[in-house]
Amino acid sequence: MSLRGGDPEEIGGYPLEARLGSGGMGTVFLARTASGRPVAIKLIHQQFAGDEEFRIRFRQEVAAARRVSGAFTAAVIDADPEAAHPWMATTYIEGHTLAQRIAEQGPIGGAELRTLAIGLTEALRDIHRARVVHRDLKPSNVVLSPEGPRVIDFGISRAADQQTLTMTGRVIGTPPFMSPEQLQAPRGVGPRSDVFSLGTLLVYAATGQGPFDADSPYMTAYQVVHEPPSLGSVPAVLRKVVEPCLAKDPKDRPSADELLVRLRDLPTDLGTAAVEGAARPTCETDTQHHLAGEDTSTPIASPAKSASATGPRSGKRRRLRPVLAAAVAVAAIGGGVALMRTDAPGEPGGTGDKGRNVAATGDPLPRGFEPWRKQVRGGRADIPDELRCEARGDALFCGGGGVVATRLRIADGTRVWTRKSPGVPVQGMHLVGVTDDTVLGYRFAAEGAPGGGATDVVAVDADKGKELWSVRSGSQSTAVTGRTQDAVVSGSLVVTVDASNSRFEARQAHSGHVAWTTPFPAAAECAPLPAGGRLYAMCAPRVEVEAGAVRHSVVYEIGRGSGRLGKGVPVPGPVQPVGSVDGDVVLLRQRVKGPELLGYEGVARVDTDARKVSYAPLPTPYEGTPAVAGGTVYITGRTGLVRALDPATGKRKWSRQTGLEGASGPVAADGTLYFSSASGRVAALRERGGAKLWHTDPRADGVSGEMNASPRVTVAGRAAIVTGAENTVFAFDTAKPPESE
Structure with a gap:
């Protein structure tokens, strides 16, 4: 959307081009670096600038985002959390959020679901390796970019070795995707809390519904803490992997590394939901750069899909995104390269049970060649x-x-x-x-x-x-x-x-x-x-x-x-x-x-x-x-x-x-x-x-x-x-x- 009257012309020396969205805590603008690279700038609302507790939280967001820059996230380009009007500039990630994808097209299945599951798990693994706990993993904080899923918004994240900041009198998060410990003892939240949230996210992606959905946030929170998850519609092969992620006790959940191994062994096609889950509108803000901290927010239009990578050409000098987060896994590192039969017996050109086909070539190998x-x-x-x-x-x-x-x-x-x-x-x-x-x-x-x-x-x-x-x-x-x-x-x-x-x-x-x-x-x-x-x-x-x-x-x-x-x-x-x-x-x-x-x-x-x-x-x-x-x-x-x-x-x-x-x-x-x-x-x-x-x-x-x-x-x-x-x-x-x- 275009800039409005009263919007600044530039922030931190970056000329602004458009609004990407606005929420309870701030506004996100599209801007460009001197070389023409698009960036997203989060500008905090002025009324929070004098709130020291909020400034601490914003400094924490900047620090966390910097720690994981380059690992499946929006890399921090620049920031000034001490400015009279605090702001942070990150790489601009184009694409719909997972929440939008489900709302518009319904549940994800087959190979696409497996790819999403592996990509998100590897993203979470690298976030944890940077000793950061995200604490707000949910559909509107996952952007489905042409290069793979990206996790955004570290507004309530923390370093694993820091004290948790909880705003006075409030538990921060989104109940359908929060872990039991977030709801009961938020100061004790660790990396396995994110694994629980990832489990709920994958159930939502596969069925269009969360595993603890209820008529009110309070009932949802109760079910997260006390009730077993509803997994009947989740494809069977995925359910076996997701269920341990939703254990009430963090010690019973796999780590992101362990989860990645289990996902890697799944078949390419995970199938579809056993009972089609209807995609439901969410109350979350589906902006590409979600602004953390809002209990409610005004829905805004999400930016269109990337034109430079998946569609027609867009603005002058627009290239594909800088590769600061280019390692979303299709499959984890394997051992040796292995031959796999892919054709059924009797299929023309197939190997069947009669042996294997090889590429036909008479050209020699370089002298002394070994794989x-x-x-x-x-x-x-x-x-x-x-x-x-x-x-x-x-x-x-x-x-x-x-x-x-x-x-x-x-x-x-x-x-x-x-x-x-x-x-x-x-x-x-x-x-x-x-x-x-x-x-x-x-x-x-x-x-x-x-x-x-x-x-x-x-x-x-x-x-x-x-x-x-x-x-x-x-x-x-x-x-x-x-x-x-x-x-x-x-x-x-x-x-x-x-x-x-x-x-x-x-x-x-x-x-x-x-x-x-x-x-x-x-x-x-x-x-x-x-x-x-x-x-x-x-x-x-x-x-x-x-x-x-x-x-x-x-x-x-x-x-x-x-x-x-x-x-x-x-x-x-x-x-x-x-x-x-x-x-x-x-x-x-x-x-x-x-x-x-x-x-x-x-x-x-x-x-x-x-x-x-x-x-x-x-x-x-x-x-x-x-x-x-x-x-x-x-x-x-x-x-x-x-x-x-x-x-x-x-x-x-x-x-x-x-x-x-x-x-x-x-x-x-x-x-x-x-x-x-x-x-x-x-x-x-x-x-x-x-x-x-x-x-x-x-x-x-x-x-x-x-x-x-x-x-x-x-x-x-x-x-x-x-x-x-x-x-x-x-x-x-x-x-x-x-x-x-």
């Missing part, structure tokens, strides 16, 4: 991210997150060199690319440093790991194309957007010598677009980019030698580029409702030589992560369903369930497609017909349901190199995938 697993640490250990890799000969070059670039040996994973980044990474920005002698990566400047929050493109010598040169990069690509790709490698050149977002700049990759510069077309914003060995630009009217509603894109071919733009080919939108086929740029037409992406409804191919666009509608709108491989368009859904589409006709060639949550890909090699999730699970399918060959166990704690993730698999001969969350890299022989234990 390996490594973790590449970046510039900040508290902000792990995913890497992306490219293979050149016997060398593997990777980058992403806190790593500008690193070189590993494909044969055994030995690290040759690493260049680190000190700043806060941006989701989706990994390695720019590799030439014969140079590796190009991104370096993120730290907040508070000169140019804080900005991004540089850095050239590194491929042999020695020495930095050769760097240049400040613009940041408009997500707003224009829906993909975070601010620089591209084309031949021996690296093409960037200048820091003022007004022109392309091409440099020789190794020397940094400027080969050419090309201004954007008048009144347009542009992003570079490599496709099939050619170089393109995708541009959109600046006014549409600023409004976050691009509907009139234009594709230009760029002369790689001269930088000259060819004649533009208009493409009605909204569209998103996904790759190329036979030199044509392939885009998917988006179906949108306001800022929300409802799916992809057609395939467009742009032939810049003939200056024409061919369009084929899809049979039905498809949701998921799109990509092009081997002349086919693939869309991979959040739960792992892959659809293969003909780019000329839009007709579906085949569809197959991989079982991988949030899978990206594919990478095609020798007739085999490789998909992988942030947890490091890999699925191999035959390119023709999509028959399933095998898939592996998790190898990292990974994000579920990330949209538009770039492929995580690199194939070098018979070796598959896979990246996962927390900068994990591992390799194995595709012709000999590990057997089940």
